[in-house]
Amino acid sequence: MTAWLDALLQGIMLGGLYALFAAGLSLIFGIMRLVNLAHGDLIVLAAFVVLVVTTALGLDPFLAALLAAPLLFAFGYALQFILLNRTLGRDILPPLLVTFGLSIIVQNGLLEAFSADSRRLRAGSIETESLSLGGGLAVGVMPLLTLASAVLAILALNFLFYRTSLGRAFRATSDDPETAQLMGIDNKRIFALAMGVAMTVVAVAALYLGMRANFDPTIGPARLIYAFEAVIIGGLGSLWGTLAGGIIIGLAQTIGARIDPEWQILAGHVAFLIVLVLRPRGLFPRAVD
Amino acid sequence: MEASYRVSIGGRYTRHLALAGALVVALLVALPAFAARSLIEDLIFVFYMLALAQYWNLLAGYAGLISVGQQAFVGLGGYLLFALAIMAGLDPLVAIVLAGVIAGLLALPTAFVVFRLRGAYFAIGTWVVAEVYRLVLAQWKQLGGGTGTSLPPEITNTVSGIEGVKALFDVRTSAARDMILYWAALALAAGTVAAVYLILRSRHGLALAAIRDSEPAAASAGVDNFRTKLSVYVATAAGTGMVGALIYLQKARISPDSAFAVLDWTAYVILIVVIGGIGTIEGPIIGVLVFYLLQSYLASFGTWYLILLGALAIVIMLFAPKGIWGYVSERFGLVLFPIRRRLVRPGDAP
Amino acid sequence: MLETRGLTAFYGDFQALYGIDAALAQGETVAIIGANGAGKSTFLKAVTGLLPSPPGAVRLDGAPIGGLAPARITRLGISLVPEGRRLFPSLSVEENLLIGGYGRAPGGYWNLERVYALFPALAERRRAPGPSLSGGQQQMAAIGRALMANPRILLCDEISLGLAPIVIRDIYNAVPAIKAQGTSILLVEQDIVQAMAVADRVYCFQEGRVSLAGRPSELTREQIHAAYFGA
Numbered sequence: 073m074t075a076w077l078d079a080l081l082q083g084i085m086l087g088g089l090y091a092l093f094a095a096g097l098s099l100i101f102g103i104m105r106l107v108n109l110a111h112g113d114l115i116v117l118a119a120f121v122v123l124v125v126t127t128a129l130g131l132d133p134f135l136a137a138l139l140a141a142p143l144l145f146a147f148g149y150a151l152q153f154i155l156l157n158r159t160l161g162r163d164i165l166p167p168l169l170v171t172f173g174l175s176i177i178v179q180n181g182l183l184e185a186f187s188a189d190s191r192r193l194r195a196g197s198i199e200t201e202s203l204s205l206g207g208g209l210a211v212g213v214m215p216l217l218t219l220a221s222a223v224l225a226i227l228a229l230n231f232l233f234y235r236t237s238l239g240r241a242f243r244a245t246s247d248d249p250e251t252a253q254l255m256g257i258d259n260k261r262i263f264a265l266a267m268g269v270a271m272t273v274v275a276v277a278a279l280y281l282g283m284r285a286n287f288d289p290t291i292g293p294a295r296l297i298y299a300f301e302a303v304i305i306g307g308l309g310s311l312w313g314t315l316a317g318g319i320i321i322g323l324a325q326t327i328g329a330r331i332d333p334e335w336q337i338l339a340g341h342v343a344f345l346i347v348l349v350l351r352p353r354g355l356f357p358r359a360v361d
Numbered sequence: 362m363e364a365s366y367r368v369s370i371g372g373r374y375t376r377h378l379a380l381a382g383a384l385v386v387a388l389l390v391a392l393p394a395f396a397a398r399s400l401i402e403d404l405i406f407v408f409y410m411l412a413l414a415q416y417w418n419l420l421a422g423y424a425g426l427i428s429v430g431q432q433a434f435v436g437l438g439g440y441l442l443f444a445l446a447i448m449a450g451l452d453p454l455v456a457i458v459l460a461g462v463i464a465g466l467l468a469l470p471t472a473f474v475v476f477r478l479r480g481a482y483f484a485i486g487t488w489v490v491a492e493v494y495r496l497v498l499a500q501w502k503q504l505g506g507g508t509g510t511s512l513p514p515e516i517t518n519t520v521s522g523i524e525g526v527k528a529l530f531d532v533r534t535s536a537a538r539d540m541i542l543y544w545a546a547l548a549l550a551a552g553t554v555a556a557v558y559l560i561l562r563s564r565h566g567l568a569l570a571a572i573r574d575s576e577p578a579a580a581s582a583g584v585d586n587f588r589t590k591l592s593v594y595v596a597t598a599a600g601t602g603m604v605g606a607l608i609y610l611q612k613a614r615i616s617p618d619s620a621f622a623v624l625d626w627t628a629y630v631i632l633i634v635v636i637g638g639i640g641t642i643e644g645p646i647i648g649v650l651v652f653y654l655l656q657s658y659l660a661s662f663g664t665w666y667l668i669l670l671g672a673l674a675i676v677i678m679l680f681a682p683k684g685i686w687g688y689v690s691e692r693f694g695l696v697l698f699p700i701r702r703r704l705v706r707p708g709d710a711p
Numbered sequence: 712m713l714e715t716r717g718l719t720a721f722y723g724d725f726q727a728l729y730g731i732d733a734a735l736a737q738g739e740t741v742a743i744i745g746a747n748g749a750g751k752s753t754f755l756k757a758v759t760g761l762l763p764s765p766p767g768a769v770r771l772d773g774a775p776i777g778g779l780a781p782a783r784i785t786r787l788g789i790s791l792v793p794e795g796r797r798l799f800p801s802l803s804v805e806e807n808l809l810i811g812g813y814g815r816a817p818g819g820y821w822n823l824e825r826v827y828a829l830f831p832a833l834a835e836r837r838r839a840p841g842p843s844l845s846g847g848q849q850q851m852a853a854i855g856r857a858l859m860a861n862p863r864i865l866l867c868d869e870i871s872l873g874l875a876p877i878v879i880r881d882i883y884n885a886v887p888a889i890k891a892q893g894t895s896i897l898l899v900e901q902d903i904v905q906a907m908a909v910a911d912r913v914y915c916f917q918e919g920r921v922s923l924a925g926r927p928s929e930l931t932r933e934q935i936h937a938a939y940f941g942a
Contacts, residue, residue: 106481107480107481107482107484107485109429109484109485155675158679159678159679164427164480164481164484165421165427165639165678165682166678166679166682167481168427168429168481168484169631169635169674169675169678170674170675170678170679172429172628172631172671172674173670173671173672173673173674173675173678174671174675175671176624176628176667176668176670176671176674177668177671177672177675179667180664180665180667180668180671181664181668183664184664184665184668293623296485297485297488297489297492300482300485300489301489304478304482304486334499334500337492337496338493338496338497341489341492341493341496342493344489345474345489345490345493348474348477348478348486349473349474349477352477352478
């Protein structure tokens with residue numbers, strides 16, 4: 073029994089990590105209908121940036137991520153402004169192919185720069201600490217922090233979206249880019265800002281990715297798939313839905329792993345497919361699409 | 362009595378082009394008699410990549426279904442070939458065809474799932490499905506599980522026709538097998554091009570063009586969007602499955618990671634179509650030749666080669682989205698496979 | 712203040728405007744009438760930069776604004792109330808008004824309170840989502856949204872479209888308050904009566920060309936009829 077409760081807890085915590093992966097993707101799709109096939113690789117890139125900062129400056133990963141975040145914001149802004157803005161429009165092939173090409177470039181660029189060796193962000197003793205919940209159950213401090221960070225990130229994003237002038241501009245541009253221009257909103261800058269914000273969330277995701285397990289340049293595509301599954305399950309346009317989606321994937325994977333370790337990833341995909349068949353629009357779709 | 366209008370498809374030089382095409386195919390059929398083994402092997406690669414590209418182009422360029430999960434059917438075709446040849450004892454060439462049929466059947470439940478998604482999400486959905494197939498087949502212990510397996514010599518040495526070819530050309534078994542596979546690959550490639558051309562010339566092709574331009578408009582004109590798209594998806598899956606079976610018959614060794622590789626069976630294929638010109642039949646032909654050259658000369662550069670390919674995809678998509686053939690065809694008005702319909706009035710030049 | 716000379720506009724290969732010469736002076740209210748498809752909305756879109764125009768064809772205070780992005784033109788003081796209102800569905804009424812002020816320079820007469828004073832119905836439904844309002848209320852919101860930018864020039868595209876006469880009257884009752892701030896108004900209208908009642912000058916468009924121009928008091932019914940429908 074405890075084993076199953078433990079799996080449940082682990083699954084929820086893992087869900088927090090997947091929600092972090094997915095939040096950036098959800099944001100970008102919500103605002104500019106862009107699906108970035110390089111999203112997973114950008115998370116890995118961010119992890120390497122944090123790694124470089126930790127080794128160069130001898131900082132612990134949390135501080136390093138804090139320093140890396142503005143760098144990644146700027147990178148996202150530039151990427152969108154210079155490259156991805158050119159792909160937006162009615163046709164879905166250009167953004168798909170360009171981000172696909174970007175994914176290959178990032179992966180292989182990282183391989184050239186860092187080799188295929190596994191890396192890890194070392195956070196010290198906090199990695200192995202756990203909180204006891206009584207009844208033989210315990211949660212790791214790190215997974216708990218991950219979940220808490222995911223919740224905080226979503227709270228922050230929702231605040232940005234619903235209580236700030238910039239957030240209003242994001243939502244208006246997402247609704248109707250042409251009329252948004254009539255309000256004096258420069259779509260190109262808005263999209264670039266949105267990508268910058270997304271990359272900041274990616275930085276947080278990368279931090280926890282790197283501390284949780286080993287990473288190397290090739291693990292990007294799998295993260296993209298988990299992120300995507302979380303967004304679809306949650307329903308397009310809802311960040312809390314994305315959190316729910318992440319948790320469902322996390323739970324499916326952890327429970328699947330309990331049944332048979334080889335089934336972990338497959339269980340996540342199966343859960344995704346089941347939700348897709350039963351509820352094609354996701355669990356909490358936005359009313360307006 | 363009024364003379365009637367008619368719809369004409371052929372261009373001015375259709376007869377000449379058809380003749381030229383037949384000559385090219387005849388030449389290719391005769392090639393193994395005098396070509397070096399390495400050329401034959403290279404051409405097998407060119408033929409199966411061309412077939413894969415034509416199928417992806419039909420799906421994406423005509424039906425508007427952009428899939429990054431076609432590797433699912435390549436892998437399925439490969440594994441079905443191994444299963445049918447090793448476990449059911451079928452002749453491999455027969456197994457290729459059967460693998461295609463089964464892959465097409467499996468496309469039905471696949472479509473049931475992925476058609477719930479649209480646009481870019483449909484694309485990633487197809488990728489997820491490919492991953493599911495990969496993970497499931499990796500559990501199949503009889504075919505090597507996660508590490509894969511090889512085709513035993515009893516099978517590779519007894520592909521039908523090997524004895525006949527050995528006698529005719531006085532070559533060893535392995536060379537004879539290569540020739541048989543070459544002809545099979547040529548048949549698949551030529552057959553695919555012909556099939557795609559015929560589909561596009563038929564009313565289904567017209568329906569596809571309508572769907573691609575505007576689904577609501579097509580529906581209001583009486584096109585059954587769902588049925589049409591489903592048919593194309595299933596047909597493409599069956600074709601891709603056959604190609605996958607052929608590929609792995611040639612490689613004689615299969616593993617889940619290889620059979621379902623996104624890079625080999627999707628990234629390269631998409632690049633070929635885009636370089637050559639999406640939405641045209643001529644495009645993939647040009648694209649595969651360009652890709653073959655790139656691969657031959659630059660693949661040794663490893664990661665830098667891949668970075669170059671990624672950059673190429675981006676540059677083409679931004680600056681030359683219609684690809685080489687798109688540009689040439691617009692500039693010079695060339696068409697090798699005419700499919701545009703013209704209204705011919707009585708008295709007009711044909 | 713705002714003038715167009717030889718303004719042409721195309722939708723792809725289709726030419727919608729064939730060289731429009733028109734002007735709007737400071738503080739003036741000008742109406743553009745004409746049948747469907749005459750090019751009236753196209754004209755407004757060309758002025759606001761939503762459609763490309765030939766260089767120098769559109770000038771604000773003498774300076775050409777033809778190649779500028781719509782966002783830039785808005786910030787220069789030209790606000791459009793678009794055809795069909797086009798409120799943002801994800802935003803509440805109040806948020807729609809607020810977003811109207813996104814590109815504005817600080818200062819200026821119109822703010823949230825004053826817009827609510829002009830259109831009290833909006834104040835009651837301030838938190839409601841845009842699409843839940845009636846047609847007339849949506850139109851008020853769209854106008855209010857454009858006012859929040861404190862424009863020098865207000866362009867109105869068919870604000871009476873689809874509305875009952877009594878509602879149209881209510882909306883047009885707001886025009887004097889807008890004029891009182893010195894705002895120049897250019898309105899495209901199918902409702903000739905209302906348009907002529909508020910306008911200082913009128914243009915009639917017919918198939919992409921100006922077929923009639925003058926002061927409402929000086930134009931006869933026959934003239935307008937001929938210009939509207941073509942001889």
